[in-house]
Amino acid sequence: MIELYALTDHPAPSLPDGASLSTVAHAGLAFVWGPAPTPTELSPELLWRHEELLEKLMEDRDILPVRYGTRLPDEAAAAWALCERHHELALALDRVRGAVELSVRVIGTEREPPPADGMSGTEYLRAREQTSTARASALRTVHEPLSLSARASSERAPRAAGELVRAAYLVDREAVQEFAATVTRLQAAHPRLRLLCTGPWPPYSFSET
Amino acid sequence: MTTIAEREVALIDLVDRLLGGGVVIAGDITLSVAEVDLVYVQLRALISSVASAEEKGFLPRLGSAV
Amino acid sequence: MRDKLLHAPPDLDLFATDRPRLDQALTRRVNADPESVERGLAQLVLTIVELLRQLMERQALRRVDGGTLNEDQVERLGHTFMELDKRMAELREEFGLDQDDLNLNLGPLGNLL
Numbered sequence: 001m002i003e004l005y006a007l008t009d010h011p012a013p014s015l016p017d018g019a020s021l022s023t024v025a026h027a028g029l030a031f032v033w034g035p036a037p038t039p040t041e042l043s044p045e046l047l048w049r050h051e052e053l054l055e056k057l058m059e060d061r062d063i064l065p066v067r068y069g070t071r072l073p074d075e076a077a078a079a080w081a082l083c084e085r086h087h088e089l090a091l092a093l094d095r096v097r098g099a100v101e102l103s104v105r106v107i108g109t110e111r112e113p114p115p116a117d118g119m120s121g122t123e124y125l126r127a128r129e130q131t132s133t134a135r136a137s138a139l140r141t142v143h144e145p146l147s148l149s150a151r152a153s154s155e156r157a158p159r160a161a162g163e164l165v166r167a168a169y170l171v172d173r174e175a176v177q178e179f180a181a182t183v184t185r186l187q188a189a190h191p192r193l194r195l196l197c198t199g200p201w202p203p204y205s206f207s208e209t
Numbered sequence: 210m211t212t213i214a215e216r217e218v219a220l221i222d223l224v225d226r227l228l229g230g231g232v233v234i235a236g237d238i239t240l241s242v243a244e245v246d247l248v249y250v251q252l253r254a255l256i257s258s259v260a261s262a263e264e265k266g267f268l269p270r271l272g273s274a275v
Numbered sequence: 276m277r278d279k280l281l282h283a284p285p286d287l288d289l290f291a292t293d294r295p296r297l298d299q300a301l302t303r304r305v306n307a308d309p310e311s312v313e314r315g316l317a318q319l320v321l322t323i324v325e326l327l328r329q330l331m332e333r334q335a336l337r338r339v340d341g342g343t344l345n346e347d348q349v350e351r352l353g354h355t356f357m358e359l360d361k362r363m364a365e366l367r368e369e370f371g372l373d374q375d376d377l378n379l380n381l382g383p384l385g386n387l388l
Contacts, residue, residue, distance in 0.1 A: 215283070
């Protein structure tokens with residue numbers, strides 16, 4: 001079994017050492033793959049190691065990360081997948097060419113108490129209204145301006161307590177520092193919010209074909 | 210050196226992307242779950258879980274106040 | 276691990292409350308392959324239910340704001356939505372679905388939710 005890591009252009013710079021990586025190529029595209037590691041329990045270390053590999057590749061080439069854990073029987077299967085899906089994969093890689101992903105989360109500090117057992121119906125509606133308003137406001141004041149300075153943006157459902165926005169932005173490599181500066185400016189302009197920006201990441205959220 | 214909070218925060222953003230993003234190439238997704246060495250997920254096997262979902266009747270009943 | 280924080284506030288702990296449950300994440304992954312035709316009757320139905328829930332809740336909030344409901348009606352309405360919210364969470368949990376999974380990509384129209 002082999003594990004697929006990423007899609008890249010072909011030809012491309014030589015692969016980083018030390019990870020027994022190989023490529024299989026067809027018509028200007030290539031999959032970077034490695035022998036499937038023995039299954040181990042999912043741990044942060046495992047994920048970080050995978051991530052570091054992708055980031056090493058990303059240093060000197062554009063990549064489309066393959067979904068984590070994708071395994072194929074052998075190199076021939078990878079070659080087949082590459083031929084079969086060539087057109088859409090090429091489009092997907094073009095979409096992220098020259099760009100990286102940045103993550104932004106926004107939390108409101110004026111938190112209404114989360115819905116708890118024993119909360120009355122009226123209290124629940126009030127809490128929902130406050131959350132709804134806070135989210136709409138954060139989207140308008142933070143997500144919108146950031147989206148304008150990115151090539152693309154994608155928003156997920158807020159998950160954690162007090163979270164108002166959880167978004168990903170596809171940003172040109174050269175524009176990363178400016179984007180971070182914009183986040184800092186937005187933070188300064190909205191002291192009752194808390195903004196977090198992490199990255200650069202491989203363009204996971206913009207990899208759909 | 211990164212602090213524990215920094216690592217946690219970065220891990221949250223990593224997991225969000227790593228496990229939910231990336232391009233999907235058809236294949237068996239091999240997962241490893243605690244206490245089980247290896248779980249091969251045959252995507253067709255999902256049919257059985259979906260079929261049993263139909264039996265469960267999972268549409269919630271709405272209150273009369275609405 | 277290289278430093279990935281491009282901008283972070285001093286009270287970073289606010290962003291660290293949502294510890295990723297890696298074992299749960301795997302269950303979600305099982306349902307996560309968009310190539311799979313079986314990708315979820317459950318997911319599809321719950322997405323639609325979630326859409327309806329959001330629409331109805333929004334409408335309810337507007338009526339509450341509009342002042343056309345008495346206290347008792349507001350209370351019953353709120354209670355119903357609270358129960359619905361709880362039930363949705365249970366169903367999501369049962370099918371190993373994330374809030375994010377309850378969505379439909381409508382191509383050029385973007386996401387449903």
